[in-house]
Structures are given as structure tokens and as C-alpha cells.
Amino acid sequence: EAGVTQSPTHLIKTRGQQATLRCSPISGHTSVYWYQQALGLGLQFLLWYDEGEERNRGNFPPRFSGRQFPNYSSELNVNALELEDSALYLCASSPGSLTDTQYFGPGTRLTVL
């Protein structure tokens, strides 16, 4: 069974640009979570999607947004990139919002120059 996949592996952007990160959950999983792992700030919850809807978001500005598609894959968009957005972005999936265990993908390393 394939695990959670993320693309691209690395992404380099300049300040002010937009970045799009993609995530495919494990087959059968309907919930997708996004986390940011920034140097010095640790792992922080960003967004949670379930059954195509945004269910919750962490303490991040509105320029962090995303969506979940009918096949449960997800996209994270970061607009008006700032230097401090440089981080590893991790996607995780779980079989449903009421289940507890999240399985993580390998992450996308975003570098903002």
C-alpha cells in the first residue's frame, strides 16, 4: 500500500511569489492535515481538510490556504511569500477525522529567497 506522497520535494521561490504544494493521502483516507516545520519554531498545525471541506486552521495568516479535491488529495497555497515561510511542509492523512493516527508524507522543502 502506497504511503502519503508529496510534491515537489523541493521548491525555491522569491519573496512575493506564490507557492503550491501537493499531497496525496493513503488510499481510503479522507482527512488531510498540513503542518509547518520551521527552524526554531518546531512543528505547527496549519490546516485540516476532511471530506472536501476545510475543518480547522492553525494560527497562520489567510495567505496560507488550500483545498481538498474529490479524490481526497490536497493542495496548499501560500501567497505573497515571505522569507519566514521557508520551512518543511508536512502533509499527513488519517482514515477519518474521528480516528487518531496520522501518517505523514516525506514533506516539501520550501525555500524563499
Place this chain on the structure above:
Amino acid sequence: AQTVTQSQPEMSVQEAETVTLSCTYDTSESNYYLFWYKQPPSRQMILVIRQEAYKQQNATENRFSVNFQKAAKSFSLKISDSQLGDTAMYFCACTEGAGNMLTFGGGTRLMVKP
């Protein structure tokens, strides 16, 4: 706000020895889950072990076991017979709210020495 604290930024252990990583948490949830995840240099976050807060029995998974002290809000990870492949960052995490979002500790970097 929920917090998870890992007080040991770095630890080292000799191969085949036992090591314990500490974690404390603070939550107002009545029902929650606790996890240890491992992140090797490859960056892939791998689930090591999970504990349901309503279960008193400590979880075990092969060489990995936890000491869950609910009243003290403590959740330590014991790694027995340490192997070189155990070298990684270890994160303690607690679920929060509907949807079980994870709150992570700051991590403990474990080095297993030959």
C-alpha cells in the same frame, strides 16, 4: 493552549543499551491520544508508538515502550537494545480538539553510537 514539552534537546546512547526520552504535556481535553514520532535525516515522520489516554496499560511496540503517567501528564519513551537505525529526531505529540490535530513537542535528537 495545549502544550507539549520535551526537556532533552539531545541525547546519546551506546548501541544495545537502553535510553528513555521524556515528555510532559498539558491539555484540557478529557479524551486524547499521545504519540511518539521518529524523524530520521530523510525527514519522513514515522509513527513509533501511540497511547490512548483512557487506557491505563502502557503501550509497547517491539523494542519501544512508554511510561504513561496520566495524573502527572507524563509520557516517556523507552528504547531497548538501541540500534544505529534509531538515530533520529523524536517528537512527542498530543491530539487536540475535534479532528485530532497534533500538538508537537520541540523534539529530542537521539544519537546511537557504535
